[in-house]
Amino acid sequence: MKKILMSTLVLFYSSLCVAENVYSEQFQRIQSIELYEINMETEEESLVGKKNIPGELNRLIKSSVVKSVNVAGIIMVSRELIAFGKEVYKIIEAGKPVVNVNSEPVSILPRANGGENISAFDLTNWNAPQVKKYKVVTKNYLGMTPASFEFMLIYTYGGKFNGKGNYIEGAQIKATKVNVKWGYSLDVNFSVQSIINQGSRLNPVAGAVLELDYSISTVLQEMQNSKTFFINGLGQTTEY
Numbered sequence: 001m002k003k004i005l006m007s008t009l010v011l012f013y014s015s016l017c018v019a020e021n022v023y024s025e026q027f028q029r030i031q032s033i034e035l036y037e038i039n040m041e042t043e044e045e046s047l048v049g050k051k052n053i054p055g056e057l058n059r060l061i062k063s064s065v066v067k068s069v070n071v072a073g074i075i076m077v078s079r080e081l082i083a084f085g086k087e088v089y090k091i092i093e094a095g096k097p098v099v100n101v102n103s104e105p106v107s108i109l110p111r112a113n114g115g116e117n118i119s120a121f122d123l124t125n126w127n128a129p130q131v132k133k134y135k136v137v138t139k140n141y142l143g144m145t146p147a148s149f150e151f152m153l154i155y156t157y158g159g160k161f162n163g164k165g166n167y168i169e170g171a172q173i174k175a176t177k178v179n180v181k182w183g184y185s186l187d188v189n190f191s192v193q194s195i196i197n198q199g200s201r202l203n204p205v206a207g208a209v210l211e212l213d214y215s216i217s218t219v220l221q222e223m224q225n226s227k228t229f230f231i232n233g234l235g236q237t238t239e240y
Contacts, residue, residue, distance in 0.1 A: 022183055026141040028218040033225050035239075038133040038150070045135060048227075051240045057230065061209060064196040073104065076195050080204045081167075082111040082118075083195050091173060092149060092188035092214075095180035105154075105172035108195050108206040108233075110161045120169040123159035129170070130155055130235045138184075138216055146181040147216050149188065157235040165204045166233030173212060188214040198232055207232040 036045040053061070064078055076083040085106035090098045112118050120126075131154050138147040155171035173190045180186050191211050199205035210229045215222065228240040 022181075024142075025220065027144070027146070028183060028220040029141045030138060030216060030218070030221055030223050031141050032139045033214075033216065033223060034137050034139075035227055036135045036137065037239075038135055040131065040133055048134070048239050051238070053228070053230075053240050060196045060198065060207075061194050064194060075106070075192060077111065078195055078197065080111055080197050080201055081108050081195050081206055083108045083192065083208070085171075085192070088189060088191040090188070091151065091175050091190050091212075092178055092186055095147075095178060095184070095186045097175040097178055105170040106168075106192055106208065106210075107170060108168040108208055109159075110165055110167060110204065118161065120159065123161050123167060123169075125158060125160045126156050126169065127158040127235060128156075130157055130231070130237060132237055133176075136214060144181075145179075147184045147186050148179050149175055149186065149214075150177040151175050151188075151212075153210075153229060153231075153237065155231055157231075157233050159233070164202065165199070165206070167204075167206045168208060168231065168233050171208060171210070171231060173210070183218055185217045186214070188212065193228070205233045 035048045037048050038045050073084045074082060075085055075087040083106055085104040092098060107120055109118050109120065131152060133150065133152050135150045136148060137145055140146050152174050154174065156169045157166065159167040159169060193209040193211050196207045197204045198207045208231055210231065211226055213226045215224045230238045
């Protein structure tokens with residue numbers, strides 16, 4: 001009986017300590033925010049470091065003639081490519097995944113010379129979807145994880161039009177798991193920065209620069225961070 005009573009008192013005391021810690025400066029202060037890639041088979045996590053965008057890719061991004069039009073689902077147009085979908089949409093708002101039927105996945109398809117629309121159904125030889133899984137982890141000065149979220153980057157690649165090119169269909173980022181403790185606020189947005197052609201005019205390879213922006217805040221602090229992803233019609237995914 002004494003042991004049970006003692007255990008109950010310890011648990012009660014621990015609960016009080018946790019409650020006090022929630023209001024402490026160490027709990028409310030963000031120490032670090034890190035991104036991990038999750039192996040889909042083993043569920044092992046590996047830290048994703050910061051990389052510089054290679055010079056050749058950076059040159060393509062800066063030299064690509066891209067304009068936002070936002071007409072009938074068209075968000076960007078270049079000489080050989082046209083992107084359909086939504087340029088910016090929320091993934092997580094106030095710590096909860098956003099379920100929005102208007103958040104259309106992004107498709108980068110060939111631009112027709114005559115101005116008619118070409119849909120993904122007009123393309124052939126699509127590969128199975130490329131899927132990458134990631135996790136963003138926040139640490140405070142108590143060593144706790146008061147905010148974290150997991151998401152998946154998904155897109156189908158390699159579609160050909162009249163036997164040429166490698167295009168992208170259905171690119172999107174989806175939140176799969178969100179954990180936010182009391183006193184923390186989390187907001188995450190996904191946006192398309194640019195589309196580029198890594199191939200030739202006659203045999204294009206569609207590429208897209210995507211950005212994940214996330215903001216984590218408390219009553220004492222706010223930290224904003226972003227991660228850039230590059231995907232292409234060959235199924236290659238790189239984080240920067």
